[in-house]
Amino acid sequence: MLRTLIVKEIADTALGLRFIATTLLCLLLIPLGMYVGREDYEQRFASYQEKHQAYRQRHGTPEPPVIGQEEAQGFRPPSVLSIFASGLDPFVPDTVITSYTGVFRTVKEPDIDNPQSLLFGKLDWLSSITLIVSLMVLILTYDAISGEKERGTLRLIIANSVPRHRILLCKIAGKYVAFLVPFGISVLIALLILEASPLISITSSHIGPTLLVILGVTLLFVLSMVCLGVCISTFTQHSMGSIMLLFLAWALFVLGVPKACPILAEVVHPLQDSAGIDFTERMVREDIERQFEQIKKETIDPEYRAEWDAMMRENRNKAQIEARLRETGREPTEEEAAVLNRDINRAQAIIDKRNEGANRLAGECDTRIAEALGRIEQDYQNKRDAQSAVAMNLCRISPVSCYAYVVSGLTGTGVTEPDNFFRNAQRFQNQVEDVFYDQVAWRLGVQRRAEGFDVFDPPPFPDMEYGYPTLAENIQAVWPDVLLLGLFSVFFGTLAFVRFSKCDVR
């Protein structure tokens, strides 16, 4: 009986106008989105390679002599999986520019030459599933129970001693399998389009496993939508009521909750504007530098000037004594001999002493700046994390948000990618400091140079090795959302069962 019911459900769904519309939309939009995503990725990758090559050829090794203004650059390669979800990719910086000060800066080259695409957004895999597929699934399933009740066939089925839970299960299974046919075909076409690219191989080790996980999670999401549609259907007496409730549920889950919850999080946990942070950091750095400049002016410089003046006075004195002795032709007195024999050529020693003092001060200045900026960044980071956690937890009311977090997390374009970028950037800054900046630097007008470093033959800058999180790390980050998707399916199914069990089928 179970098989009969499932086959009946599949046939019912497949022979309707809605199924044809769903099939057409899936077959059109999913492969087209994948094709355009692939073309876009190929262009971005080519652009990244050209920029990187041009940089290495022209600025990879600093031009001698090193003058303290060199800046090593690192470039972020596009993630191949960003074809599936553009996510935050358009907003994450492209380039890291390191600096002697220890504070790197990031650059995002604005891409405003396709404003229509920016205005309406891309139809990538994530948008297709969350916007189009979710709506299609709900349209296919909204009258699963209420429609049968209206037509009078529900009581006939129950009159055949079919348990209610079995009816519900068959409805869910039948609708799910029926939807998977056009969906599966369109996904297959999309994957073939992807495989046709010379840059992408879906069976490769860094794409294949993640792709399987994405497909698995997508199937789980579609199941949760089917369960939601059937659940909605059990709450109403007529199809019309179902469609109203469907409209509300879809608007809330797809549009309302994902957009409103980050707003609520901002209200609950307001954050200083990010450019305000940059401004504060700049001010703090300049203040500290000014303070140390003042200390140098008040301590090291006067001492240096005093010693230098003393040396110059002694020089003049010695020259005067020598001139007097030449004029008079007499022998020097004991006092004069002492002056003449004194080693007054201590210019280098005075300079070295000043440099040593300035170096020590410069080191303290650097440490103070790094501590102060680190504190500001940490504070901002903590507040941002708190806000992000509230936003994420609020958004998780909607299965659409959970699905978006999972897919964007797996593709390297999710809410944690900006942090990943900054970690990579910091690592690169540290790497360049070890190889270059710590070997030679200018601070407070004084050059510091490590032993063995030749400013006329500097080493080449290292390359930035940008690391995206591994699949294991991603799964560890997104498993709550995967679990939630499963729970949503169970929840909607259970709710549907409870309602249907009490439902009056007459």
Add this chain to the structure above:
Amino acid sequence: MLKTLILKEVTTTIFDLRFVIATLLCVVLIPLGMYVSRKDYEGRLARYRGEHAQYRQRHGVGISGNVLEVEAQGFRPPSPLSIFASGVDSFMPDRVLTSYWGLYHTAKESRTGNTHSLLFGKTDFVFCVTFIVSLAALVLSFNAISGERETGTLRLMIANSVPRGHILLGKLVGIYVALLIPFLLSLTIALLVLEASPDVSIASPEIGPAFLVILGLTGLFLFGMVTLGICISTFARTSADSIVLSLLIWATLALGIPKVSPMLADVLYPVERPDLVNLKKGLVAEDIDKELVAETKKLRDEVYTRHNLPVNMASSAQEFKKADAELKPAFQSLLEQYRKRSAEALQRMEQDYRRRIHVRSLLAVNLSRISPVCSYTYVVTALSGTGTGEPDNFLRNAQQYQDAVKNNIYGKVAVIRTGGLTGYLYADGYDHRSISLPDMAYSYPTLTSALAEIWPDILLLALFCALFWALAFVRLNKYDVR
């Protein structure tokens, strides 16, 4: 009779569950979206003012250092009307950095802000209208005809000798008026939220007139959506078929066509990425510059050799001054020649690229105009200064700024580089201590020029209303009311 029909329609709609749902969604999302847009605008304005003030403080009067390294910065202020439509604003550069060599570049703040908002998109006024209110319009109107047919009241109305045209008009006006109630209520709350901002005033000349136009066009768009819903209703025999058709058509018009058209245009007419084009331009400029340095050195070497002077030295001695005086006009002419060559080469590349961008853009816009949602979005974003024309407007302002800085500063200093030595030729009266970097006077299109640009979309919105009405009228006349 028409008044009775309209009143009946308004009453029926208001006492429906759908009206409650639509009201709830409007009253929650529209003011909330306006609040967030207002806070976002205030933040951006504060940032703009802060950065501008800091910049002026650092670079007040006088230019220090090498003129080659002088990068004047111009800042783009946020458009106050971007509260209504964020459009392409999130992607626009914040500033322009000029350069001595004529190749300005643009930069954008790189911190990402609220990542969840970026992932799911903003809830501005345009989003609320195109997604929530338009869907509400369809949901309120989808069973206008098919529902009455199912309940049997349609034939009763017609049996009372009510012309079909009046029935249609009554439904259209009644449902439209009913839709306007929650929309205007939520809009009033949203405007009160907006007016509470110290930085924004609805009545100001830069916001008021444009806002009235936006409001009028929103009314036209919603009228079109109600007409569409009624039109769909005349094509279906049952309410269930109506709603499915309505949702499918809505998904196509609001989601499918807007996102697919730029993709299709890209497929039909692909264009190189801008960063690749900028890279190529940079490489061409560098190559021409290298040639200039080589030519300058060659010229200097020739003249110095003729004067029996060492080529790797510079000095203020009399014989060097004589040779330098002979070189000055030749250097100026060479510099002028290479500048012109560089400018022409870059301009050619830029024009070719812009032409291709323009063709692709035109294709995307025309493909997307099948959907009234796209036409409405183009209209409101253009009026808000965040539309598809804003990138071109930005580049125009950037070029004007580059030219202004060139006229005031770069054009008054000729830099002569001959391998290891760099010399400067200053124009008469140039004093780097008293000159100051000019500000960028960024201008958004006026209301008149925006309207001149978007009139095809306004016309299309009106035509959509007429088309849907005509279709509905024709279908209703043939509609079997039994």
